[in-house]
Amino acid sequence: LPLHFDLFLRVFSSSKKIKLIMGFCKFSKFSFMFLVTVLFLVVSGQDNARILNDQTSLLSFTLGIVSDPLHALKSWNNSSGVHVCNWSGIGCNINRDRVIELDLHGHSLRGTISPAISNLSYLTILDLSGNFFEGHIPAELGSLSRLKQLSLSSNLLQETIPSELGFLQELEYFNLGSNRLTGDIPAPLFCNGSSSLKYIDLSNNSLSGHIPLNNQCELRQLRFLLLWSNQLVGQVPQALSNSSNLQWLDLELNSLSGELPSEIVYRMPKLQYLYLSYNNFISHNGNTDLKPFFASLVNSSNLQELELAGNNLGGELPSIIGDLSTKLVQIHLDENLIYGSIPPDISNLVNVTLLNLSSNLLNGSIPPELCRMGKLERLYLSNNSLSGEIPSAFGHVPHLGLLDLSENKLYGSIPDSFSNLSQLRRLLLHENQLSGTIPPSLGKCINLEILDLSHNTISGMIPSEVAGLRSLKLYLNLSSNHLQGTIPLELSKMDMVLAIDLSSNNLSDTIPSQLGSCIALEYLNLSGNVLEGPLPVSLGQLPYLKELDISFNQLTGEIPPSLQASALKQLNFSFNKFSGNVSNNGIFSSLTIDSFLGNHGLCGSIKGMPSCRKKKTHHFLILPILL
Numbered sequence: 001l002p003l004h005f006d007l008f009l010r011v012f013s014s015s016k017k018i019k020l021i022m023g024f025c026k027f028s029k030f031s032f033m034f035l036v037t038v039l040f041l042v043v044s045g046q047d048n049a050r051i052l053n054d055q056t057s058l059l060s061f062t063l064g065i066v067s068d069p070l071h072a073l074k075s076w077n078n079s080s081g082v083h084v085c086n087w088s089g090i091g092c093n094i095n096r097d098r099v100i101e102l103d104l105h106g107h108s109l110r111g112t113i114s115p116a117i118s119n120l121s122y123l124t125i126l127d128l129s130g131n132f133f134e135g136h137i138p139a140e141l142g143s144l145s146r147l148k149q150l151s152l153s154s155n156l157l158q159e160t161i162p163s164e165l166g167f168l169q170e171l172e173y174f175n176l177g178s179n180r181l182t183g184d185i186p187a188p189l190f191c192n193g194s195s196s197l198k199y200i201d202l203s204n205n206s207l208s209g210h211i212p213l214n215n216q217c218e219l220r221q222l223r224f225l226l227l228w229s230n231q232l233v234g235q236v237p238q239a240l241s242n243s244s245n246l247q248w249l250d251l252e253l254n255s256l257s258g259e260l261p262s263e264i265v266y267r268m269p270k271l272q273y274l275y276l277s278y279n280n281f282i283s284h285n286g287n288t289d290l291k292p293f294f295a296s297l298v299n300s301s302n303l304q305e306l307e308l309a310g311n312n313l314g315g316e317l318p319s320i321i322g323d324l325s326t327k328l329v330q331i332h333l334d335e336n337l338i339y340g341s342i343p344p345d346i347s348n349l350v351n352v353t354l355l356n357l358s359s360n361l362l363n364g365s366i367p368p369e370l371c372r373m374g375k376l377e378r379l380y381l382s383n384n385s386l387s388g389e390i391p392s393a394f395g396h397v398p399h400l401g402l403l404d405l406s407e408n409k410l411y412g413s414i415p416d417s418f419s420n421l422s423q424l425r426r427l428l429l430h431e432n433q434l435s436g437t438i439p440p441s442l443g444k445c446i447n448l449e450i451l452d453l454s455h456n457t458i459s460g461m462i463p464s465e466v467a468g469l470r471s472l473k474l475y476l477n478l479s480s481n482h483l484q485g486t487i488p489l490e491l492s493k494m495d496m497v498l499a500i501d502l503s504s505n506n507l508s509d510t511i512p513s514q515l516g517s518c519i520a521l522e523y524l525n526l527s528g529n530v531l532e533g534p535l536p537v538s539l540g541q542l543p544y545l546k547e548l549d550i551s552f553n554q555l556t557g558e559i560p561p562s563l564q565a566s567a568l569k570q571l572n573f574s575f576n577k578f579s580g581n582v583s584n585n586g587i588f589s590s591l592t593i594d595s596f597l598g599n600h601g602l603c604g605s606i607k608g609m610p611s612c613r614k615k616k617t618h619h620f621l622i623l624p625i626l627l
Helices: 003-014 016-025 029-062 115-119 139-143 163-167 187-191 238-242 262-266 291-297 319-323 344-348 368-372 392-396 416-420 440-444 489-493 513-517 537-541 586-590 619-626
Strands: 065-067 090-092 099-103 110-112 125-127 132-134 149-151 173-175 182-184 199-201 206-209 224-226 231-234 248-250 255-259 273-275 280-282 305-307 314-316 330-332 337-340 354-356 361-365 378-380 385-388 402-404 409-412 426-428 450-452 459-461 475-477 482-485 499-501 506-509 523-525 530-533 547-549 554-557 570-572 577-582 601-604
Touching: 029 099, 029 115, 115 139, 139 163, 163 187, 238 262, 262 291, 291 319, 319 344, 344 368, 368 392, 392 416, 416 440, 489 513, 513 537
Parallel strands: 099 125, 110 132, 125 149, 149 173, 173 199, 182 206, 199 224, 206 231, 224 248, 231 255, 248 273, 255 280, 273 305, 305 330, 314 337, 330 354, 337 361, 354 378, 361 385, 378 402, 385 409, 402 426, 426 450, 450 475, 459 482, 475 499, 482 506, 499 523, 506 530, 523 547, 530 554, 547 570, 554 577, 577 601
Antiparallel strands: 065 110, 090 099
């Protein structure tokens, strides 16, 4: 027997009053069972009617779907014989008479969302995220009074957010992120909606206007507020301070303005993730004082990530930053107007793995105390006015994988201690005033993928140990230095490197043909040296080479025909001593005379290039030969 009929029967037959009635009315056992059966059929009929209504609503929903590539709705039909509660993505209550869950996330469905869903009056979960639904969000969804979870994220939904969604009084999870929604955020979502809301995500849309939160709004249960990547303006509303349980606040990539919300974040002791980057915030006292904001964060003892990049924030970096949560893992303060020196107290944040202070106005030397941050993996200090020598103690930060000190005023030599950095993948020291030689010990950085030492005053030869780093996958840039000697043959071991730039040095001798072994190479620049001899044919056989610049050298001989049949898109042979015939075949057909200037021995069919003269036949030699 079905569960509710069996329960009904046991309760009915055990009741003393029922037994008394049966005795008084002289019911037979058969009559009693007949009555119970009739009652059961009535109840069952009502149950069937309810589930049939829900089934009809679901079938109406499918009429808006035009593509189901993963066959997620294969079981959704009357002829299959499958009970609606067993359809894929459907969940029912314990009596199996009402649909309470519709979850079709990530099935690549295409179409529109049918208002028929609003007839599923017992629905508590509606998840259509990760599909390709288009059109508008039906306002009728606001009638789903029992809904606790609504997720329509990662679709192609357009137009405005219906204010009727503010009627969902039981809603706890609300996610419309990553769509194409426009217009203002409806005030009822925040102020007339559910006070039990814990999660709000409207990120990655094109929403405009202010954040509609006033002092009468109490979202005291709110844990997550994600509004990033929209077009929101105005200040962060003071009423947000009522959400003292907030753990994740992401407002980055908008046009919000005003002072940094110190008073608001001060009342959020449970804050773990704070993202305010790429807005128009300013610091206190006319964009000169960062201390009040960092002081307000000291109370957030669980803070793990702090992002304030791209706001043009002014002021010195206060020493109180060292009093922030020791759980901090990432700090992004790049692309601001922060000036002064880097406070040594920042080294108190011993669990930080990423510190980004790049693109500011910082000066002074790099504090050696930074090297005490033993878990540091990525350090960005580029594009400042830092001076002094590079602390050799960096070589003792065991997990350092990226070190970017480029575009500063650093001088001195590259520390030998970098050879200890077995995890180092990217070393960017370009555009400084570094001198001395390239330490051969850098060849011990066996995981190095990018090495950029360009635009310094480094001298000496390219160490074979460095040239033989097979781990280099992205690029090697040693350009604009004072390097001498030959191009090391060991460069041929870099069979994964995409770009090599050795331009603007004093490298001499020939270009080694072994460079043809760098089979992944896409960019090669050897210009501005004193290289001589012929251009190796093997360079034209590199399958992925797109750009080749060998200008301003002393190369001789003919240009190899193999270059005409290559995948090259940009070529520069200018100001060498090449000679011979140049045709406009292959990729040469897209080149202009600018690629060949300063080579007086060249001739051919390139526009602006002198034509090659045909050799004359001397007929007067024929007669003596015949005689």
